[in-house]
Amino acid sequence: MTLHTRIRTILGVFAIALAVAFVTPAAAQSVNPQQQSVKEDQLLQKLNQISGRCTLPNQTACTIETPANREWRDFHQVTLRWIAAISILGVLVALVVFYLTRGMVKIEAGRSGRTVTRFNAMERFVHWMTATCFIILALSGLNITFGKALLLPIMSPEAFTAISQWGKYFHNYLSFPFTIGVVLIFLMWIGGNIPNKTDVEWLKRGGGIIGNDHPPAYRFNGGQKLIYWIVVLGGAAVAITGYILMFPYYGTSTGGVQLAQIIHGIVAALFIAAMLGHIYIGSIGMEGAFEAMGSGEVDVNWAKEHHKLWLEEEMGKGNSRAKAQPAE
Amino acid sequence: MARMKFLCDADRCIECNACVTACKNEHEVPWGINRRRVVTINDGQPGERSVSMACMHCTDAPCAAVCPVNCFFTTADGVVLHSKDLCIGCGYCFYACPFGAPQYPRVGNFGSRGKMDKCTFCAGGPDPANTPANYAQYGTNRLAEGKLPLCAEMCSTKSLLAGDGDIIAKIYKERVAKRGYGSGAWGWKTAYRETIAG
Numbered sequence: 001m002t003l004h005t006r007i008r009t010i011l012g013v014f015a016i017a018l019a020v021a022f023v024t025p026a027a028a029q030s031v032n033p034q035q036q037s038v039k040e041d042q043l044l045q046k047l048n049q050i051s052g053r054c055t056l057p058n059q060t061a062c063t064i065e066t067p068a069n070r071e072w073r074d075f076h077q078v079t080l081r082w083i084a085a086i087s088i089l090g091v092l093v094a095l096v097v098f099y100l101t102r103g104m105v106k107i108e109a110g111r112s113g114r115t116v117t118r119f120n121a122m123e124r125f126v127h128w129m130t131a132t133c134f135i136i137l138a139l140s141g142l143n144i145t146f147g148k149a150l151l152l153p154i155m156s157p158e159a160f161t162a163i164s165q166w167g168k169y170f171h172n173y174l175s176f177p178f179t180i181g182v183v184l185i186f187l188m189w190i191g192g193n194i195p196n197k198t199d200v201e202w203l204k205r206g207g208g209i210i211g212n213d214h215p216p217a218y219r220f221n222g223g224q225k226l227i228y229w230i231v232v233l234g235g236a237a238v239a240i241t242g243y244i245l246m247f248p249y250y251g252t253s254t255g256g257v258q259l260a261q262i263i264h265g266i267v268a269a270l271f272i273a274a275m276l277g278h279i280y281i282g283s284i285g286m287e288g289a290f291e292a293m294g295s296g297e298v299d300v301n302w303a304k305e306h307h308k309l310w311l312e313e314e315m316g317k318g319n320s321r322a323k324a325q326p327a328e
Numbered sequence: 329m330a331r332m333k334f335l336c337d338a339d340r341c342i343e344c345n346a347c348v349t350a351c352k353n354e355h356e357v358p359w360g361i362n363r364r365r366v367v368t369i370n371d372g373q374p375g376e377r378s379v380s381m382a383c384m385h386c387t388d389a390p391c392a393a394v395c396p397v398n399c400f401f402t403t404a405d406g407v408v409l410h411s412k413d414l415c416i417g418c419g420y421c422f423y424a425c426p427f428g429a430p431q432y433p434r435v436g437n438f439g440s441r442g443k444m445d446k447c448t449f450c451a452g453g454p455d456p457a458n459t460p461a462n463y464a465q466y467g468t469n470r471l472a473e474g475k476l477p478l479c480a481e482m483c484s485t486k487s488l489l490a491g492d493g494d495i496i497a498k499i500y501k502e503r504v505a506k507r508g509y510g511s512g513a514w515g516w517k518t519a520y521r522e523t524i525a526g
Binding site: 038063066072077172 | 398438
């Protein structure tokens, strides 16, 4: 082998090596870099949302897409409105029909002129504090759901925003006395509100309002116990979900906040419907009932007809709480 | 009229955050509020992708639907805007938004979260005039000056596209056809109920 052929051989090897070196990246270029890359559809199918790393202090911003968030809209705009409208208007219509057919439930024996203390000043204060808060909370809450459909068309957008803004402040601030009221109601009246056999009998006989019967009852009858538990459990539900909504993203995600709003809205609507019935019986539905929360003193005959067993207890105590009013 | 849209070509995004910076600077967006952000998915792993996301200006926008005071409106260009004078800061638009676009001065909802702020597609607020008062509330109205959103204009790799939906979709399709791949128009299915073949 001559030097010439040796050089040729070496050059040939270099040429092949170079050719291989150039061909290899060219082949790699035809590989689809997309093959490994994340894809929107796959991510959404796996997690229902797309999150990643971002450099913002607000880490909720690192989630860029949650298609399911759009679904809550249907609840807020359609489902909740139907639930609230049917339950609240339904109870209102039922009460009007009931009043027109049954009228006010009178004290059958007439007023005796003697009274007995039913609720003391503390009890009445707690009741009216909770009741006042409830009415303002209910109206400001209904405004969030129905305001733009019912109020906005009859006023300027600026006026409606002002009302809604103030409604929101009231809704937030009055939640505190309302919650305290619910807790006090729970503690104050738990003793008389444990369901027992008397309530079964009371319910079987239609209470004091359906029909003309007067089934015996202790301090709280079956219907009042129902109202008590609606207030305690419903109040707890709206308070807990309400505070979640008031302080969002402390331990909850957007999904959690949406769920809190769903529970808050449904429970509040049913709560309002139930309270309409409570307000009816406590005012125009029954003679002598308002005094229990008004002056705190109820007529003995009223007590005899609606809370016979309680009256017997009170009389038996021998305390002179049942006091005679001046005859003339 | 054009139907304005955003499109982020994730195969081009290099996570430089120029869009975020451009937006903050152009509109003097307050500290803590981000109208646009860049998120990196599967960061550090093979196949990672970065996506720049802001308000997508949805068709039939859910924020507008759930707003209890109807402060949202859609312009003739399909841009979803809102009035800060009417907003009561309830936070509902954020709960309904699939893209996390609405931003608030405060996290807590006690009292008020403050007036909601979000991407305006550089189209200002209800009053299109570029006055100092409007600027303080909404930022610049670049659309009124015949300019497109600054985030897309400043994108160094032209990953972020903003403009007439038909035109940016066409540009994206051409790119996909030429290079042979594309991870799709992120968020389009959710925002506009349509997809561009990737």
